[in-house]
Structures are given as structure tokens and as C-alpha cells.
Amino acid sequence: MEESKLYQKLKIASKEFRSKVLSEVHDGERIIRRAGERKVIRVNKRNLETVTRAICSSRTNSLRDNFLTHIDILRKYASYCSSPKSFRTAWDTRSKQLNPYDADTICNEGGQLVPLVSGSRLFECGQQGVVLGPKKRFILGIRHSEGNYKDKLDDLGRFTYQPPCDTSGMLRYRWCQYLSKTLDLPYILLVIIWFEHKISSKITHAFMIAPAKIIDYKKDLENLNKSFHRPLKLQIIMRSEALSALHLLTALNTTDLAIETRSIMDERKAREWAYDQIHASAKGRQIKKWAKSTGKKCPGGCNREFRDMDLSTISFGHVISQDWAYAFNYLIEKIHHPDNLYLTCKSCNSSLSSNFPDRQLTDRIAESGTIGDWLRANEHHIRNIR
Numbered sequence: 001m002e003e004s005k006l007y008q009k010l011k012i013a014s015k016e017f018r019s020k021v022l023s024e025v026h027d028g029e030r031i032i033r034r035a036g037e038r039k040v041i042r043v044n045k046r047n048l049e050t051v052t053r054a055i056c057s058s059r060t061n062s063l064r065d066n067f068l069t070h071i072d073i074l075r076k077y078a079s080y081c082s083s084p085k086s087f088r089t090a091w092d093t094r095s096k097q098l099n100p101y102d103a104d105t106i107c108n109e110g111g112q113l114v115p116l117v118s119g120s121r122l123f124e125c126g127q128q129g130v131v132l133g134p135k136k137r138f139i140l141g142i143r144h145s146e147g148n149y150k151d152k153l154d155d156l157g158r159f160t161y162q163p164p165c166d167t168s169g170m171l172r173y174r175w176c177q178y179l180s181k182t183l184d185l186p187y188i189l190l191v192i193i194w195f196e197h198k199i200s201s202k203i204t205h206a207f208m209i210a211p212a213k214i215i216d217y218k219k220d221l222e223n224l225n226k227s228f229h230r231p232l233k234l235q236i237i238m239r240s241e242a243l244s245a246l247h248l249l250t251a252l253n254t255t256d257l258a259i260e261t262r263s264i265m266d267e268r269k270a271r272e273w274a275y276d277q278i279h280a281s282a283k284g285r286q287i288k289k290w291a292k293s294t295g296k297k298c299p300g301g302c303n304r305e306f307r308d309m310d311l312s313t314i315s316f317g318h319v320i321s322q323d324w325a326y327a328f329n330y331l332i333e334k335i336h337h338p339d340n341l342y343l344t345c346k347s348c349n350s351s352l353s354s355n356f357p358d359r360q361l362t363d364r365i366a367e368s369g370t371i372g373d374w375l376r377a378n379e380h381h382i383r384n385i386r
């Protein structure tokens with residue numbers, strides 16, 4: 001049986017990461033500072049080997065199943081997530097108790113307060129800082145408790161979170177970063193905060209959770225010996241952003257080769273190269289020149305190469321047509337996204353009018369690439385071509 005992309009990528013990730021850890025990380029002391037304290041942790045190679053094997057299993061089937069369960073748990077918790085804005089308000093109260101005024105503001109801003117649920121790992125106090133997923137292979141969430149960490153939340157919702165004071169905890173930070181890199185999708189986890197909020201003898205605390213993604217990990221992965229004890233950099237995100245990353249991760253588990261999943265394009269980049277920005281601009285001409293110089297062909301069926309065409313006879317087509325998007329409102333937002341655009345000759349484009357490309361055409365577009373695909377792989381080249 002054909003293995004899914006998720007399987008293949010997890011297999012590569014665990015193999016590469018295991019050998020990277022064992023070749024790069026040396027025995028020795030690591031120092032972690034938290035809450036003014038300085039903790040010394042001794043890392044030794046034998047222990048490291050055991051821990052690495054347990055976390056990044058070479059049994060890919062089991063690793064994949066654990067990962068899918070982990071995603072499923074995250075998706076379920078998404079229903080309880082608060083908006084980034086309300087989460088910041090809650091974070092900035094810097095108080096152990098929640099007063100009625102703050103509670104009001106938080107709820108008005110899209111915050112959801114969840115009462116203490118005894119026996120739950122997320123909505124209970126006094127648990128450990130890092131909450132783990134299935135078989136302790138993935139980080140499910142982190143708990144933020146007032147005053148414990150260097151924990152300023154910046155304007156974009158970013159903050160750093162210190163690692164647990166043990167080898168496996170530190171290793172897991174780098175492993176989750178490595179997964180971000182190999183899967184080419186953000187690693188999503190939950191951030192949990194809580195307050196005293198006494199309603200009855202049983203309802204004594206209120207919890208808030210929000211999704212976050214791991215950011216700025218490239219440098220940490222350069223040399224694991226240097227980065228082994230470094231904190232995790234995280235950014236609080238919207239529930240919708242988290243869900244779309246989780247959906248893409250699930251889609252990676254399909255074995256249908258006709259469905260090609262794409263990594264999420266940075267929103268700023270997507271806007272910069274949207275249809276209205278490129279269809280009649282210098283920027284769009286850069287794309288056309290690049291397609292000419294790299295021997296791309298019109299996927300429309302004429303089979304002509306762009307290099308034989310005049311720039312003015314090349315245009316940008318929509319995979320899902322504009323007319324359709326206006327007929328089905330929910331499509332409008334994404335209609336001009338680079339992933340919905342491809343380069344075509346004017347005559348093929350107008351003969352298609354507002355119809356969908358048929359299967360043959362979509363296959364040819366997928367093969368030669370959407371504008372989004374080209375940007376992901378060749379943005380620098382496209383920007384700089386003369």
C-alpha cells in the first residue's frame with residue numbers, strides 16, 4: 001500500500017532528528033533560569049538515547065497514530081478557545097483573582113471562561129507546566145502561571161516559554177520544532193491560564209485556553225547542542241488559523257495522490273501577490289518573465305510555451321472562477337489568493353470563460369504549478385528576474 005505523506009514525513013523527521021540529537025548533543029550541564037532561580041540539569045548521553053527513542057519512535061505507524069490522536073484532541077479543544085485579544089487582556093491582568101470587571105471585558109472580547117473540571121488535564125490547577133499528548137511524544141499545551149516565567153506577551157501575541165528542568169522536556173521542545181520544519185506546517189499547541197473565581201465550593205477557578213503556534217525555530221535547529229536548553233517561542237493565534245493548520249495536517253494523511261496539499265502561505269505574502277496586485281502590474285510581469293525564462297507552458301491545452309508569447313498575451317487564470325465565487329459567497333475571500341491563480345495564454349483563458357477547469361486541465365495546472373506554488377519555491381528568483 002502507498003504510504004501517506006504524513007507517514008513519510010514523520011518517518012523522515014524521526015530518523016533525522018534521532019541521528020541529529022545523538023551526533024550533536026554532548027554530555028554536560030545545562031542551566032535554566034526561571035522565576036529568578038537558576039537550575040542546573042545534567043544531560044548524559046545514555047539517558048538521552050533512551051529518551052530520544054521513546055519520544056521519536058522508529059515505529060512510524062505508532063508515531064503517526066499518536067500524532068493523529070494528538071491532532072484530534074486539539075481540534076476538540078478548539079471549541080473552548082478564546083480569541084487572541086481576550087487572551088491578552090486576561091494575561092495582562094497580572095492577577096491571581098478575576099474581578100467582575102475584567103471578566104466582563106474578557107467575555108466581550110471573545111473570551112471563554114471554562115470552570116474547573118476535576119480529573120481533566122487542562123482545566124485543573126496545580127498540574128505541570130507542559131501538558132503532553134499521546135505516549136508523551138508531543139506537546140499538547142503549556143500552562144502559564146503568573147510570575148513563573150519571563151513571560152511578556154508582545155503586540156503580536158508572541159512570548160517565550162522556558163523548558164521543563166529535565167532532559168526529556170528539553171528534547172521535546174526541539175522535537176516539536178523539528179516537526180514544524182519537516183511537516184512545513186506550524187506546530188499547534190494550547191496555552192492555558194487560570195484565575196481564582198469563586199462561585200461555589202466546587203466552582204473555584206476559571207480557565208482560559210487559546211491556540212498558539214511554534215515560531216522562530218530555525219536558529220534553534222542549526223545546532224542542537226547549543227540550543228538544547230533554550231525556551232520555546234510561541235505566538236497566540238486565532239482559532240481559525242489553528243484549525244486550518246490542523247485540517248492540512250489531517251489531509252497529509254490521505255494516500256490519494258491527486259489531492260496535493262499545500263503549506264499555508266503567510267497572509268501578508270498572499271495579499272502581496274493576490275490577483276488585483278499582479279494581473280496588470282510590474283509584479284505580474286515579473287511572474288510572466290520568470291515563466292518564460294524557465295520554459296513553462298500554457299496548461300490550457302494549446303501546448304504553447306510562454307517564451308514564444310508576448311507578455312500582453314499571457315494572463316492570470318482562476319482555478320475556481322470569479323463568477324462562481326460570487327455565486328457562492330464563502331469563496332469570495334480566497335478567490336484572488338495565489339493558490340487559486342495560474343498562468344495561461346489569453347485565448348485558452350477566454351475559451352474557459354467562467355467554467356471550471358476539467359480534470360485534465362486541473363492535472364496540468366497542478367503539474368506546472370499555481371502562482372502560489374511558484375512563489376513558495378522561487379519567490380526570490382521571481383522578484384529578481386530582469
Ligand SMILES: [Zn+2]
Nearest residue numbers: 298302345348
Ligand atoms: Zn494556451
